[in-house]
Amino acid sequence: MAKILKIIQEGDPVLRKKAELVENPKSPEIQQLVSDMIATMRKANGIGLAATQVGKSLRIFVVNIAEEKQKEEIYVFINPEIKDVSPDKSPFEEGCLSVEKIWGPVMRPKKLTIKTLNKNGDLVKIRAKGLLARVIQHEMDHLNGILFIDKAEKLYKIEEKK
Ligand code: ZN
Numbered sequence: 001m002a003k004i005l006k007i008i009q010e011g012d013p014v015l016r017k018k019a020e021l022v023e024n025p026k027s028p029e030i031q032q033l034v035s036d037m038i039a040t041m042r043k044a045n046g047i048g049l050a051a052t053q054v055g056k057s058l059r060i061f062v063v064n065i066a067e068e069k070q071k072e073e074i075y076v077f078i079n080p081e082i083k084d085v086s087p088d089k090s091p092f093e094e095g096c097l098s099v100e101k102i103w104g105p106v107m108r109p110k111k112l113t114i115k116t117l118n119k120n121g122d123l124v125k126i127r128a129k130g131l132l133a134r135v136i137q138h139e140m141d142h143l144n145g146i147l148f149i150d151k152a153e154k155l156y157k158i159e160e161k162k
Contacts, residue, residue: 002032002039005054010099010147012055019050019057019143025078025121030060034076034119037062042072046097048135050142053098061139065131075132080116082140083125085109092134094148104152108137 008014022030033056041049041062050061063075091105111129114136118124128136138148149155 002035004043005036005040007040007044007049007097008053008055010096010149014055014057015052015098015142015147016145017052017057018145019052019059022058022060022078022117025117030058030078031119033058034060034062034078038064038074038076041097044097047131048139049097050139052142052145059143061142063132063135063139065135075126076119077114077136077139078117078119078121080114080136080140080143082136083113083115086111091153094134094138094152096138096148098142099147099149101158102149102155103158104149104155106138106148106151107153108134112136114140 024030037049037054040054041064047065048061048063051058059079061077064072066072086109088110089107090110091107093103094106095103110133112133114126114128116124
């Protein structure tokens with residue numbers, strides 16, 4: 001059974017640590033962590049979640065770029081490495097489950113190629129553009145202790161609706 005994990009908030013030093021390589025992606029512990037991360041991302045209505053955000057300093061992140069709630073499109077990245085990024089960049093409003101109620105535009109390359117282990121521990125190469133490329137770069141930053149607020153051109157605070 002997958003568990004819902006606590007999402008660490010900005011200010012906790014684990015978010016600023018460079019995450020470590022996963023030595024045994026097929027181990028039951030890692031498989032459990034990946035399932036828990038997917039469940040946690042889903043519960044939080046997130047489109048991406050890095051292991052550092054649940055207090056595990058490991059090079060893992062999960063992404064769900066579903067167009068609609070019914071159609072999930074989940075990707076698992078273990079020990080990912082971005083190989084190529086396009087020279088053309090675009091701004092996009094980003095937010096983060098670890099930085100609540102703050103949004104801001106971040107410039108990032110539009111396309112990239114990433115080499116990674118998938119959920120089964122198999123090495124795959126993914127060419128990404130659009131929202132997927134965006135989320136991959138945001139999550140990859142988490143693994144290197146970087147938050148989008150470090151890169152955003154400006155930040156907006158979203159007022160709580162009463
Ligand atoms: Zn984030």
